[in-house]
Amino acid sequence: MSELVAKRYIKALKSDLDNDSLISLSEIFSELALSFKDENFKNVISNPSISDSDKTNILLDAVKSAKSDKVNNFIKLLGENKRLNVIPSLSVALKKDIAQSTKTYHGVVYSDNDIDASVVKNLGDGLGKKYDSQITLDFVKSDFDGVKVDVEDLGIEINFSKSRINDQIIEHIVKAI
Known part of the structure; x- marks a missing residue:
């Protein structure tokens, strides 16, 4: 309301x-x-x-x-x-x-490993080009097992979980056998 x-x-x-x-x-x-x-x-x-x-x-x-x-x-x-x-x-x-009117968004990168500031900036620049916007990202160290990018106002959430990738590799190997 x-x-x-x-x-x-x-x-x-x-x-x-x-x-x-x-x-x-x-x-x-x-x-x-x-x-x-x-x-x-x-x-x-x-x-x-x-x-x-x-x-x-x-x-x-x-x-x-x-x-x-x-x-x-x-x-x-x-x-x-x-x-x-x-x-x-x-x-x-x-x-x-x-x-929305200025196409300027702010997001966060979460990971349990340190990520270099230039990588975070490049990630923001790449997303900005894809969405025709200016996206600035901040890094926050968390307990997330992998990398997660969240730009809430644009509705973007991307994550790469180490455990999920490992599970997919094992599943792929089992299917290949």
């Missing part, structure tokens, strides 16, 4: 803001969305005994350093419509929308 509401707000924002402003707004709302991970903060925002104007003022104080009337007015609009809880969904949807 909140994703649909978030998309409507993004559509309205896109008609009013240029791409650079949307990116700045996305950064601000990403920071606000982090606040919603704190249980005490969520309790305050969802508490019916705290007025909507007080909740809105808390968020306005949090974004005061941005010095943006558009951000302030948008937060006031969310507060007036009792939609402050949509901020985390709005943050995610706004990031996805910007990524």
Whole structure:
């Protein structure tokens, strides 16, 4: 439900803001969305005994350093419509929308072995050419037995599991015998 509401707000924002402003707004709302991970903060925002104007003022104080009337007015609009809880969904949807419009995506390479940074960059460049996008990848050492590439916003997940490859080799040898 909140994703649909978030998309409507993004559509309205896109008609009013240029791409650079949307990116700045996305950064601000990403920071606000982090606040919603704190249980005490969520309790305050969802508490019916705290007025909507007080909740809105808390968020306005949090974004005061941005010095943006558009951000302030948008937060006031969310507060007036009792939609402050949509901020985390709005943050995610706004990031996805910007990524799609700029064709710039971020992904992660997981492996239990260290992978050279140049290999990770080349992998991102290769995927970028294939999908006509700019893809930057970060390496994260994990317990995955092989290599896994995940670019969530593009829906790309590629993995090469050592155990699966070994099983396929054994299966191929057994069939050959």
